[in-house]
Amino acid sequence: MSIKIKHFPGEEIETKDFREGKVLFESFHPKAKYAWSAGIAISRFLEELKNGRIIATTCSKCKRIMVPPRIYCEKCFKPTDGWTYVKDTGVINTFSVSFLAADASRLKEPIVVAIINLDGASEGMGIVHRIEEYGDWREIKIGMRVKAVWKPPEERVGAITDIKYFKPLKE
Amino acid sequence: MFGKKRVAIVGAGVTLFRRNLKETGKELAYHAAKMALEQAGMELRDIQSVVMGSAPDAFDGVHMKGEYLADGAGAYHKPYTRVYVGGGTGVFAPLAGWWHVASGQFDTCLVVCEEKMSSCYPHPQYAFTTIFDPILERPIGMNLIWIFALEMHRYMHKHNIKKEDIALVSVKNKRNALDNPIAQLAANITVEDVLNSEIMAWPVQRLDVSPTSDGAAAAVLVSEDVAKEVTDNPVWIDGVGWCIDSTHWTNRDLYYPDYVEYAARMAYKMAGIKNPPKEIDVAEPYDPFDYKELHHMEGLLLCKKGEAPKLTREGVTQRDGDLPTCPSGGLLGCGNPIAAAGMMKVCEIFWQLRGEAGKRQVPGDPRTGVAQAWGDLMQYGSVIVLRR
Amino acid sequence: MSLEKITNPFNARHWIGHMEADYRYTLGVAGERFFKEIKEKGRIMGAKCPVCGLIFVPPRLYCEKCFAKLDEWVDVGKCGYIYTYTIVTIDVDGKKLERPQIYALIKFEGAHGGLIHKIGETDKVCIGMKVEAVFKPPSERKASINDIAYFKPAE
Numbered sequence: 001m002s003i004k005i006k007h008f009p010g011e012e013i014e015t016k017d018f019r020e021g022k023v024l025f026e027s028f029h030p031k032a033k034y035a036w037s038a039g040i041a042i043s044r045f046l047e048e049l050k051n052g053r054i055i056a057t058t059c060s061k062c063k064r065i066m067v068p069p070r071i072y073c074e075k076c077f078k079p080t081d082g083w084t085y086v087k088d089t090g091v092i093n094t095f096s097v098s099f100l101a102a103d104a105s106r107l108k109e110p111i112v113v114a115i116i117n118l119d120g121a122s123e124g125m126g127i128v129h130r131i132e133e134y135g136d137w138r139e140i141k142i143g144m145r146v147k148a149v150w151k152p153p154e155e156r157v158g159a160i161t162d163i164k165y166f167k168p169l170k171e
Numbered sequence: 172m173f174g175k176k177r178v179a180i181v182g183a184g185v186t187l188f189r190r191n192l193k194e195t196g197k198e199l200a201y202h203a204a205k206m207a208l209e210q211a212g213m214e215l216r217d218i219q220s221v222v223m224g225s226a227p228d229a230f231d232g233v234h235m236k237g238e239y240l241a242d243g244a245g246a247y248h249k250p251y252t253r254v255y256v257g258g259g260t261g262v263f264a265p266l267a268g269w270w271h272v273a274s275g276q277f278d279t280c281l282v283v284c285e286e287k288m289s290s291c292y293p294h295p296q297y298a299f300t301t302i303f304d305p306i307l308e309r310p311i312g313m314n315l316i317w318i319f320a321l322e323m324h325r326y327m328h329k330h331n332i333k334k335e336d337i338a339l340v341s342v343k344n345k346r347n348a349l350d351n352p353i354a355q356l357a358a359n360i361t362v363e364d365v366l367n368s369e370i371m372a373w374p375v376q377r378l379d380v381s382p383t384s385d386g387a388a389a390a391v392l393v394s395e396d397v398a399k400e401v402t403d404n405p406v407w408i409d410g411v412g413w414c415i416d417s418t419h420w421t422n423r424d425l426y427y428p429d430y431v432e433y434a435a436r437m438a439y440k441m442a443g444i445k446n447p448p449k450e451i452d453v454a455e456p457y458d459p460f461d462y463k464e465l466h467h468m469e470g471l472l473l474c475k476k477g478e479a480p481k482l483t484r485e486g487v488t489q490r491d492g493d494l495p496t497c498p499s500g501g502l503l504g505c506g507n508p509i510a511a512a513g514m515m516k517v518c519e520i521f522w523q524l525r526g527e528a529g530k531r532q533v534p535g536d537p538r539t540g541v542a543q544a545w546g547d548l549m550q551y552g553s554v555i556v557l558r559r
Numbered sequence: 560m561s562l563e564k565i566t567n568p569f570n571a572r573h574w575i576g577h578m579e580a581d582y583r584y585t586l587g588v589a590g591e592r593f594f595k596e597i598k599e600k601g602r603i604m605g606a607k608c609p610v611c612g613l614i615f616v617p618p619r620l621y622c623e624k625c626f627a628k629l630d631e632w633v634d635v636g637k638c639g640y641i642y643t644y645t646i647v648t649i650d651v652d653g654k655k656l657e658r659p660q661i662y663a664l665i666k667f668e669g670a671h672g673g674l675i676h677k678i679g680e681t682d683k684v685c686i687g688m689k690v691e692a693v694f695k696p697p698s699e700r701k702a703s704i705n706d707i708a709y710f711k712p713a714e
Contacts, residue, residue, distance in 0.1 A: 010187030096320030
């Protein structure tokens with residue numbers, strides 16, 4: 001955007017030009033399927049979720065209790081040296097009230113997503129999950145205490161969604 | 172001096188940024204590359220190496236996009252490197268170009284950044300969702316806007332910042348963009364317009380966000396010897412810095428980007444800058460969302476933590492203020508073709524320092540500028556310091 | 560809380576999923592002209608570099624060697640020759656084809672580059688063999704590479 005440049009290239013077209021045949025294009029739909037390996041740490045994490053528990057790994061050098069668990073501490077690069085359970089309660093670190101779904105379509109009822117710092121893990125250690133049973137979304141506050149609502153044991157498969165959502169704890 | 176040779180930018184080029192451009196990715200890269208060469212008064216045969224920056228293959232929809240774009244970037248039969256760090260690419264690409272020349276291995280390097288997000292149909296959103304962990308995050312139904320919303324909310328909460336102050340950034344940048352010939356979304360809006368716009372993922376509203384775009388930008392980097400031959404007005408790359416944090420974004424306090432600070436310190440040390448707010452004349456921090464400009468100003472040590480909204484309110488970041496910030500109009504005003512957006516900011520600092528920015532020119536003969544980009548899962552910072 | 564018995568480390572888990580995406584690729588400035596010529600005039604065009612003299616097929620906006628803009632377009636004709644070929648027996652999903660299909664890289668005399676396409680009306684080909692484009696009827700053309708149905712042996 002220098003004053004020495006008189007013309008900036010680019011032929012603008014509108015999205016409707018595709019529909020109306022004013023612009024030519026090729027379409028393609030890639031068929032890519034994946035079987036992601038959960039790895040050592042998350043395989044155990046998922047197994048424990050099936051049992052209704054949340055597990056973390058510990059680094060004795062950095063004195064951290066980490067969730068989601070991992071086999072190495074990314075700060076000191078030593079292998080993590082223990083497993084420990086953390087609670088399924090915690091505090092809302094931050095949250096958002098979304099009127100957009102994952103595919104960018106508009107929602108009438110919002111989805112509330114939050115980072116929840118779990119009790120028993122190191123400070124600031126959180127997982128991301130949904131918040132429900134909140135009543136009015138304007139009442140949700142950072143710092144609010146929440147608890148996991150689990151699927152019944154027979155419906156759990158070993159997935160993050162074995163926890164349905166977190167709900168505000170009335171103290 | 173770091174490196175064997177001092178490195179200068181001697182020419183730059185940018186295409187229009189628009190939601191949909193007819194050109195293929197190759198053609199966009201060509202336009203920007205050709206313009207940069209013409210501005211430098213150089214030919215393709217003068218270029219010894221090429222660096223291409225382009226964000227996920229999934230946007231353009233061509234696997235090994237770097238290789239695909241190579242000939243459009245002028246890399247036919249040349250040493251070629253593609254770099255990619257999400258949104259950080261646009262400033263990281265000239266950093267990689269700097270390595271090529273500062274190492275002494277090459278005297279010239281053409282740096283090109285391109286993005287054609289419109290190929291991902293009906294919306295690049297699909298390409299974005301795959302950034303999330305497939306096991307722990309995607310099943311929650313993550314949408315990219317959510318991470319910005321979560322970060323913005325934490326930032327607002329920590330420093331008790333009102334939305335009105337954040338909205339001022341969107342107003343400023345879109346207005347600055349009215350003077351930018353390539354801008355996609357230049358407009359004269361008010362704080363009320365921002366606060367009344369559609370809620371996307373609270374606290375993010377529609378006018379807080381930059382759009383997806385097609386576009387390309389490029390620059391010619393040369394060693395000191397070549398700079399003397401081609402121009403009287405080189406702009407030196409005096410500082411480079413880059414840093415990454417982990418993808419465990421749920422494990423850190425999102426109110427402050429540590430990794431941007433580390434990258435900034437690296438670049439400032441190289442450039443001999445000890446007091447950034449006093450020594451930097453013009454800044455182009457990465458602003459895909461309005462609150463990000465504030466977040467990054469603090470990470471760039473241009474003000475204290477939590478102080479950026481106050482500076483904005485007081486007009487310090489306007490073009491005629493003490494610290495003009497995003498005089499180009501930023502991503503909020505120009506559009507956000509991921510890698511090209513960051514590179515556009517580098518080009519803008521180049522033109523500002525040369526006094527060629529026309530209506531957007533910040534007064535007072537600026538001599539030192541900084542551009543910064545940010546990327547991936549809220550984890551990456553790249554910083555470049557330019558000086559005349 | 561005491562730790563439960565450590566689970567079997569051989570129970571490595573997988574998470575199944577896919578990556579949703581749909582694409583619409585603009586043909587580009589040069590591409591649109593190339594395919595319009597194929598659709599409307601049944602012509603295969605190339606673009607000539609004023610500096611290098613190379614004629615690019617398919618044509619493009621710029622010369623990759625010297626970066627000159629390519630404004631001069633020429634008709635390279637319908638006949639080319641087989642530069643190389645392969646005989647394909649499975650489809651893109653890995654299923655066996657009913658009949659093997661020959662695909663070739665067809666170059667045009669005097670031009671740089673070529674087109675990948677099917678060979679039809681013969682089972683026997685050789686490198687260097689002259690072939691001719693067979694276009695679909697105009698009403699069936701969509702401005703796509705498949706507006707050429709296949710290349711057949713030329714007289």
